[in-house]
Amino acid sequence: MDTSLKITLSLIGLSLAGLAIAQSQSPGEVKLPEFEQGKYVHEAPTLSDIENDPNLHKELRKVILKGRDMFMNTQQYRGEYVFNDMDCKSCHMGEGRLPWAAPVWPAATTLPDFRGKNQHVNSLEERIAGCFSFSMNGKPPEYGSDDMLAIVAYHQYMAKGAKVYDSNIAGRGFSHLGKQMPENISYDAGKKVYEDNCAVCHGQNGGGKTVDGQVVFPPLWGDASYNWGAGMTRIFTAASFIQNNMPLGQPGRLSDEEAWNVAYFINAHERPQDPRYTGEIKETREKYKNFYQWSLYGQEINGQVLGDHDNTGEKPFLKPEILKSRSFD
């Protein structure tokens, strides 16, 4: 047997052992949040729908499948569009289709729209560019390019049959736990949840696991993780994501309290600088306080002010050119 296969097998063994331990600790039922009444549910098309839809021109099918491949295997653009260890599907679970795991199709049915994060009306391309710039610590494909067209086509096709400009959507985003951090949230309790349930895959140092240059488990902090501008740095976003999607394969297993604590613990660690950094941490925090009020950026944790550095990780620049403001005045 070649070594890489051996290592992969032993990693799978390791993660299965992790799952078995986790399951034996809490045999309780998996509970996902119910859809709120009156919200509309959309079943996004599957791979087989894309492959078999008789109404798709073969050229269009090719483009949608390319977009899907970009979404699932974004690491093929490492050093071009992506400078960390993430694929789009690392956070948008189930091919970007799953409710409560930020399904991506709502962006195709509700944009263009005003976005609080950058204070102007955004297109679908711009929304996708946002996740490239922050979650992937990257540089988005140019607007109007072949690559941008392909990834847009995947999003648009996922919305097939959904209502346009109706934002009353069931299972959108991750935020079922609400925004407000519990007062008794605890770094130490979060550390314990992490060590017992997460470290087996994501590593003791949060760096994830890579085998022969292939990311097997993505990192949760450090240079190869999402940067300080990513939505996942908000404690409430991470808490809801984690409760519904982690540990892998056991959605809903953590209690609310465990999810909040471990989200706090993860996001109390360093990561690459926010592309919106002005060069001064206090000023940056103040300028984007509507966003940072939910994260620990600029706060002192264990004697260190988080985000007070010029480190952009593997990315050799701070801000992608493409992130511009827009005004119709």
Ligand code: HEC
């Ligand atoms: C580190 C985690 C992470 C990664 C990786 C990531 N995203 Fe996201 N994405 C988020 C979060 C968080 C949100 C906001 C969800 C919410 O509203 O609660 C989001 C939202 C979106 C939305 C808007 C969904 C809506 O409801 O309107 C789109 C579209 C999207 N992402 C596309 C992408 C694409 C394309 C990639 C890969 C280039 C990607 N994302 C990678 C975390 C991530």
Ligand code: HEC
């Ligand atoms: C069995 C292995 C495994 C365990 C255990 C596990 N994860 Fe994950 N986690 C993954 C994988 C794999 C992904 C990426 C999902 C994908 O690509 O399909 C992921 C993705 C994530 C992400 C989003 C991507 C990123 O790297 O930021 C977060 C946050 C996360 N996990 C947190 C946790 C937390 C917190 C725990 C413990 C409560 C945990 N995970 C337990 C395997 C695991």
